[in-house]
Amino acid sequence: MNLVKIIFCLLVYQSGFAQNSIHISGYVRDAESGEPLIGANLWLLQQARGTASNTDGYFTLTTYKGSIDTLVISYIGYQTKAIRCSNQKDTFAVFFLTEALTLDEVTIYGENTQKAQEQFGITTLSAKQIKQIPALLGETDVMRALQLTPGVQGGAEGTAGLFVRGGSPGQNLVLLDGTTVYNTAHLFGFLSVFNPDAVKSVSLIRDGFPARYGGRLSSVVDVTMKDGNREKHRRELSIGLISSRYLAEGPLKNKKTSYMVAARTSYLSLILLPLYIRYKNRQLDELISYWMYDINVKITHEINEREKLSFSFFNGYDTWSINTRISEDQSTTRLNWGNSTAALRYTNAIGSKAFLQSVFNYNQYRYNFIARIKDARSEARFLNSSKVRDWAWRTDLSWKLSDFLSLQAGVDLANQRLRPNFNKFNGPFEELGLIDSTDIPNTFLNNAGVYISQQFSPLSGLIFETGVRMSNYFVLGDQHYSYFEPRLKLSFNWLNNERSIQASWSRMSQPLHLLSTNGAGLPNDIWTPPAHGFVPELSQQYGLGYQWKSWNAHWEGGIEAYYKTMDNLVDYQRGLDYYEVSGRPWQTLVVGEGKGIAYGVELSIRKNTGRLNGWFSYTWSKSERQTPGVNNGNWYPFRYDRRHDLAIVTNYQLNAHWKCSATFEYQSGFAITMPVGIQQTLQVDQTFYPSFIFAGRNNARMPDYHRLDLGFSHTETTTKGRESTISLGVYNAYGQQNPFYIDYAIKNASLSRDQTGGYFFQRTLFRFVPYLTWAIKY
Structure with a gap:
């Protein structure tokens, strides 16, 4: 009865507040380019309440009718703006912030204007932060950041x-402007497909998953492309050691429409031209030979101050080949892979309380492995390919009923066509026992998801976020799966708002399984449907954390703990070679x-402002797997189970022209499977060759990994007003011999069985790798 009375009083209070409240809503944008600012903080000083802008820069605030207050708008790296408000009626406005020349220029109003509640388990990086990090061969990269x-x-x-x-790469939902990207690897994983010039920001959600996300177990990586400069035409050219980038953006008509085109290509084939x-x-x-390219295109049209329509497109492609000639015999091995995405997106700020977004998108991932052997008499060919194609639509509606209660609901539909393993061959390849899958039909999978969530704050500082998602997966001609996925957060x-604690619980499902034969980012991964007795993967995750901020928002940090379980995981059988994987169903x-089971503790400290800024992160974690028929059914360490993972990122502005940065990483060795014995086998040529005897999976560890990267950049304005930047640095500055993989060497195979011996040793890939890049903006 007491609980009923409390709820009744809260509803009466809510009703009274709603009658005397008004709403301030609108957008926060960059003053120079007109780009939306994601996560800008808006704070009412006298009433001590605030919010943050969403991925479109949109916000809505509720305040008392007739009150007089100061609205403070702040964003890291931008000059803070304070506006005196006389709150008489609902107001819609667009606010523009000017970028600070240095982070020391950021003004702090009152106690702490950056008080909008930050979400636990969410990391957001801007393109500027990503580009400041020293990179392998100078290629700044979203995923490595x-x-x-x-x-x-990371992997290798x-x-x-x-x-x-504790999850695998296939358990990450990677989105580019709301469209799924199935393979993020360029250059066999050493680069990602995301051109840093085209990226506005990236957010990674690893805990407290909002109900609008589904279909993966471990994380959401949400990459947002730039809309394009709405104020002036701008060009940028960047030349590095292995690739070059070009960016063009600007307004089209009455500054209501903007465009952005970003392209990148490698020139390793040009370097290898003499060969x-x-x-x-x-x-x-x-x-x-090797070549890759990617292109991003985005056109954004502002229908009016509340409605916006945008179209984005991405295409990336890699091709690698090796040609061998022995006398008149020739062989060619070629591997090519790529992604294509397209999205049409509509947003509408409805009134002063609601925000609608609807996205219709398409994506495709494909890879092909081709082998050809030719001599004077015949020619043999082998083709192995895999493909995923999606058509999808989703609509989300956010509605802020009051300052204490907001709702969000949405629906998403997708049609997927999968061709997991397609083979076609002739000649000697027929002797390998491969299966021709020319007549095997594609698999179709329909997804339907609906969700509703709410955020309720009955008392000052106390926030309940609850949601539920219903995920349905229909395998055409086979089976239907339906999952109830509750989400809960309490903070x-x-x-x-300088101190906060939060607890969370999430249940997730994943219909597709990613079968991977490697950890280095090679593209011979196969996405498979929940069919043939293999059901969708499931997970539950619990989180608990504490977060703090300094009074002036210069420093912030937190500590989080998590516990996650995973079920219905799928993996390859042990001891398969490439042709077995490629040539059989x-x-x-x-x-x-x-x-699977994973748990750990994460610690982070970040300095956001000042000439010296950066962050520190440390993770203690453990991840294990149990698979029937593997390791005698016993639990074993996950391949990339690392007990300790530490990273330090620092940036320092020496003066108006020079900047320097440093990154240090330390990681415990990941798990590997090592033999427990070696048996010498006599070959036809009367030499002995070792046969390894294995007793368990991931029974050993790689040596620990640590590395220091340094970077410097110098920026000058030319006589024609162009901004020229030279960046130089070094990857692995002290030349640490970090392990890439473990190899085995035979001392002398021609000796007798008792005399023949060998030893294991580690292979090192990168030691003291310098880089130099040049970029110009005009």
């Missing part, structure tokens, strides 16, 4: 894969009903 944040680990050295809280000429002239017997803030190669 995220590897430096809490709870996120230099690669851009993400392993989030190509020698190969054609029969002066070489082997030739290796309490005190000391003017995928369902005959894998084992299912796997389980």
Whole structure:
């Protein structure tokens, strides 16, 4: 009865407040380019309440009718704006912030104007922050920047894969302007497909998942492309050691429409051109070639101050080949892969309380492996390919009923066509026992999801966020799966939002399984449907955290703990070579009903302002798997189970022209499977070759990994008013011999069985790699 009385009193209070309240809504944008500012803080000083702008720069605030207050708008790296408000009626406005020349120029009003509640388990990086981080060969990269944040680990050295809280890369929902990207790798994983010139910001959600997201277990990586400069035409050219980038953006008509075009290509094939000429002239017997490109296009039209329509497009492609000649015999091996995405997006700020967004999108991922052997009498070919194609639509509606209660609801539909493993071959390849899958039909999967969530604050500082998602997966001609996915977050803030604690619980499902034969980002990954007895993957995650901020918002930090379980995991059987994986139906190669468990603690400290800024992150974690028929059914460490992961990122502005940055990483060695014995086998040529004896999976550890990267940049304005920047630095500054993989060397195979021996040793890929890039803006 007491609970009923309390709820009744709260509803009466809400009703009274609603009758005497008004709303301030609108957008926050960059004054120079007109680009929306994501996550800008808006704070009413006298009433001590605030909010943050969404991915479109939109915000809405509720205040008392007739009150007089100061609205403070702040964004890291921009000059803070304070506006005196006489709140008489609902107001819609567009606010423009000017970028600070240095971070010291940021003005702090009152106690702490950046008090909008920050979400636990969410990391957001701007393009500017990403470009400041020293990079391998000078190629700044979105995914490798995220590897430096809490709870996120990388794979093999230099690669851009993400392993989030014990999950695998296939358990990350990667979005580009709301469209799924299935493969994020360029250059075999050493680059990601996201051109930093085209990116406005990237957010990674690893805990407290909003109900609008579904279909993956571990994280959401939401990459937002630039809309394009609405004020003036702008060009940028960047030349590096292995690739070059070009950006063009500007207004089209009455500054209501803007465009953005960003392109990137490598020129390794050009560098290898002398070798190509020698190969054609029969002066070489082997030739290796590689080329990649990607292009981003976005057109944004402002229908009016409340409505916006945008179209974005992305296409990326890689091709690698090796040609070998022995006398008159020739062989060619070629691997190519790529992604294509397109999205049409409509947004509408409805009245002063609601915001609508609707997206219709298309994406496709494909890879092809081609082998050809040709001699004077015959020619043999082998083709293995995989493909995923999606058509999808989603609509979301956010509605702020009052300052204490807001609702969000939406629906998403998708039609997916999968061709997991397509094979076609002739000649000697037929002797390998491969299966021709020319007549095997594609698999179609329909997804339907609906969700509703609410944020309720009955008392000052206390926030309840609850939501539920219903996910339905229809495998055409096979089966239907339906999952109820509740989401819950509870947070309490005190000391003017400078201190906060939060607890969360999420249940997730994932219909697609990613089968991967490697950890280095190679594209021979196969996306498979929930069919042939393999059901969708499931997970539950619990989180608890504490967060703090300094009174002037210069410093912030937090500590988070998590516990996650995973079910219905799928993995390859042990001991398969590439042709077995490529040439047989995928369902005959894998084992299912796997389980996973992951838990850990994450610590982060960040300095946002000043000439010296950056962050520190440390993660202690453990991740294990259990798969029927593997390791005798016992639990074993996950491949990228690392106990300790530490990263330090610092940036320092020496003066108006020079900037320097440094990054240090330390990671415990990841798990590997090592033999427990070696048996010498006599070959046909009377030499002995070792046969390894294995007893368990991931029974050993790689050596620990640590590395220091340094970077410097110098910016000058030319006589024609163009901004020229030279960046130089070094990857692995002290030349640490970090392990890439473990190899085995035979001492002398021609000796007797007792005398033949060998040893294991580590292979190192990158030691002291300098870089130099030049960029010009005009």
